[in-house]
Amino acid sequence: MAFKKGMALALSAALVFGVLAGCASKTEQTGASTSSGSDGKVIKIVTQSPLSGGSATQGEAIKLGAQLQIEEQKEAFKKLGFELQLVPYDDQADPKKGVANAQLVGADKAVLGVVGHMNSGVAIPSSEVYEKNNLVMVSPTNTATEVTDRKLKSVNRICARDDFQGPAGAEYAVQTLKAKSIFVIDDKTAYGTGLATAFKKAAEKLGAQIAGYESITVGEKDFNGVLNKVLAKKPDLIYFGGLYAEGGLLLKQAREKGITIPFMGGDGLDSGTLVEIAGTAAKNTFYTSIAADPAKTEKGKKFIEDYKKKFNKEVEGYSAYGYDAAGVVLQGIKDAIAANDNKLPTREQVRDAVRSIQNYEGAVTKVGFDEKGDNKFSKIYIYKLNESKYPGTQEGEVSNTK
Numbered sequence: 001m002a003f004k005k006g007m008a009l010a011l012s013a014a015l016v017f018g019v020l021a022g023c024a025s026k027t028e029q030t031g032a033s034t035s036s037g038s039d040g041k042v043i044k045i046v047t048q049s050p051l052s053g054g055s056a057t058q059g060e061a062i063k064l065g066a067q068l069q070i071e072e073q074k075e076a077f078k079k080l081g082f083e084l085q086l087v088p089y090d091d092q093a094d095p096k097k098g099v100a101n102a103q104l105v106g107a108d109k110a111v112l113g114v115v116g117h118m119n120s121g122v123a124i125p126s127s128e129v130y131e132k133n134n135l136v137m138v139s140p141t142n143t144a145t146e147v148t149d150r151k152l153k154s155v156n157r158i159c160a161r162d163d164f165q166g167p168a169g170a171e172y173a174v175q176t177l178k179a180k181s182i183f184v185i186d187d188k189t190a191y192g193t194g195l196a197t198a199f200k201k202a203a204e205k206l207g208a209q210i211a212g213y214e215s216i217t218v219g220e221k222d223f224n225g226v227l228n229k230v231l232a233k234k235p236d237l238i239y240f241g242g243l244y245a246e247g248g249l250l251l252k253q254a255r256e257k258g259i260t261i262p263f264m265g266g267d268g269l270d271s272g273t274l275v276e277i278a279g280t281a282a283k284n285t286f287y288t289s290i291a292a293d294p295a296k297t298e299k300g301k302k303f304i305e306d307y308k309k310k311f312n313k314e315v316e317g318y319s320a321y322g323y324d325a326a327g328v329v330l331q332g333i334k335d336a337i338a339a340n341d342n343k344l345p346t347r348e349q350v351r352d353a354v355r356s357i358q359n360y361e362g363a364v365t366k367v368g369f370d371e372k373g374d375n376k377f378s379k380i381y382i383y384k385l386n387e388s389k390y391p392g393t394q395e396g397e398v399s400n401t402k
Helices: 024-030 056-079 095-107 120-132 162-176 190-205 224-233 244-256 272-282 298-311 319-339 347-355
Strands: 042-049 083-090 111-116 137-139 155-157 181-186 209-215 237-241 263-265 285-289 379-386 389-399
Touching: 042 056, 042 095, 042 319, 056 083, 056 111, 056 298, 056 319, 083 095, 095 111, 095 120, 111 120, 111 319, 111 347, 120 137, 120 155, 120 190, 137 319, 162 190, 162 237, 162 263, 162 285, 162 379, 162 389, 181 190, 181 224, 190 209, 190 237, 209 224, 224 244, 237 244, 244 263, 244 272, 272 285, 272 379, 272 389, 285 389, 298 319, 319 347
Parallel strands: 042 083, 042 111, 111 137, 137 155, 181 209, 181 237, 237 263, 263 285
Antiparallel strands: 285 379, 379 389
């Protein structure tokens, strides 16, 4: 893996939880729609992501990105004879809630695709329900290897895997930041543990010593115990596998204890809310991200402009990935319609059409699925937070050579 140097803006500003106009708050909880779809003309696209709680910033970004894509394509589907609808669900970053939502989604025959989830730990059990219902899922952000290693026909992702992201971070930590002794912390989730484990293994292969490995719990607020262990080991770098809510507090409390060494994590830290929580303590923080900078392409620039105009918000790290994941789902549906004599396709036909996509050009990423549903064109980007400001500066880019 080789690094391409250069500066690029990551995505900025924290998104706050909002609802769609009218009856959106109802649809987020129940999936109810103003149209029944009984005439076979309504096509529903579901988003599943956390719209409340500690992960709402990124979860809302996914929903809004998908919403923009769907609204842009409504007219094209109308010409084909179909009414396109978005039905957002709040999975609350909770596997049980995700599965319960998935069961409701599976029972609604008008639903032909799911954009989600954000959390791998929610996606893995929920996708088992989609698989039973032959309902295609395209994830914008799930990185845990188990998501696609189960080889489910319905499950796909447009982002990179943890066994790609972890080693990319380890290479940067050891070779660029010159870390020889690293303390690893995870949040016990499928995402955090998978990422931290992949980082640890790669760092050890590169010659770094793992000074310690500890776990915290999602929702935890006081990290004195684990940070005292960090102080005792005196590592060169802390690596955290987890999300920005806990990451921001962990970082702030570490600086308050006088721990000034580099702090590093994965794409779960890629949020303006991290800086809001950590404040000036966010300085000297590095993170790998699945998220590219939209401003580097003409399509991306247009996406930024349209997103700001539509929602009066700055884009977040996952905004464009929600947009592109929805675009992939809709491309699959259009392909299935065309192959079905312009008639409403079955879920099986849509599922297979999505998996067959090889050269979809999105706003931020090209998409081509392999036999497991992984994107052959995925990349990892490495960012540094300077002067506690989000977005950070892009320090490197790693292409997927797996």
